[in-house]
Amino acid sequence: MAFFRRELGPVERFENVLQIKQAERDKLAGRLGSAESALIEQRAAAERLAVAGASNARLEKAETKMRADEERARTLRTELADLDEQIASTDRALSDARAQRDREQLANKIETLAAAIEGAVPGFSAGATALVDAVAKGAVQVAEAARFSASVDAVRREVLSAADLVCWELRTIAVRTRAGNANVTSAAPAEAEQVPQIQIERQMIYTLNPLLWREGSEVKTAPAFAMVRLPKGLLPLALRHQHVDYLNARRVQTLMHVHGSGETKAEPSSDDPQLVDLDALAASEQQSPEADVA
Known part of the structure; x- marks a missing residue:
């Protein structure tokens, strides 16, 4: 039976890489600590031999061992510095990937809102049309009913136009959000409209x-x-x-x-x-x- 592994997203890939590099750093830091301890011990041993007046052969051998320990510690420090730069770069890439993921999720929610508005429009239009038809097909024509029908029809046209506009604007905002150049605040409270002192239609x-x-x-x-x-x-x-x-x-x-x-x-x-x-x-x-x- 064949199993298909799910393809990892950018965030998961960077998280895995960061975990691997951090584990490598821990191991490398441990090796560097051991090398520096060995170097300290070798320096102390060479110092004791020199104070004790050891032979040239023994001193030369101690110096050779000390230089080897110094070179090993220097190499490990360089590798650790390079690995730290890689970890910092990976961490920045992970932050960017998370930000892009959040933008994608927000953009999807905005597009879902636009689709929900579009899905509700036919129901609203059908209800308003039914009200207009009820007056138009009535057995008697009354001025009040006719005015009501005209108002409903005007509101229907305005709402349909406004729905088209807001859906277009929402999808535009979603595109800008994905690109990272839109400032959208989720669940922001709507600003209260000021009620005019004079009621004007x-x-x-x-x-x-x-x-x-x-x-x-x-x-x-x-x-x-x-x-x-x-x-x-x-x-x-x-x-x-x-x-x-x-x-x-x-x-x-x-x-x-x-x-x-x-x-x-x-x-x-x-x-x-x-x-x-x-x-x-x-x-x-x-x-x-x-x-x-x-």
Whole structure:
């Protein structure tokens, strides 16, 4: 019966090599200790012979033995120093292999999370579609039910687009994590979103130009090619003038792959020539019909 040995991973290989080299060092250190003890004894013996006035032949023999012991101890010290360097190098390689293994495990967990989100999306979409169909196929049409159906359908589209985006971002993070150039903190607590003082109904969209608008006394800006929660009151205007588009739009998916989601982009400067003032654009649209009537 044939048995197949499991192939060892980098961490296990380096651990085995390190254990072997450490065992070799222990043996070599023991041999060096014995050689140095023998050298000390031989030096003492040569000293006693010289003090006692031994013959030249005996002194020469003692010196020859002492030089041999010195050479043996010197050789063992050199071998021990070389082995220490090998152990240090192997230990560094082991640390790198462990770090890479941890990155691989974290990247696998991130990809599993992306797959779980993708697996849950069809169920969510089917449930939302069932709600919309229940209103559309109802025996009677009621305004409240129609508004509810429209809201559910809008949320469904937004969630599907957001799910595609987050899965793409998670897989990008997984690739960077494997390469060692991503700073991902596992199980990090999510930052609490600040609740705005004025409750404004918003929708997540993708900007095609840098935008500016006002919410009370506060001026809001958004860079180009970024995901932004735009007030729904300004959304038709921005869509009509091609300054934004929905997340599930085909061109938006392409732009996200090119420019990303815009999380790290700086806010546009006030003198940016491409900055679009949505409030001013809305005011100009209102003045245009009045001018036509006049």
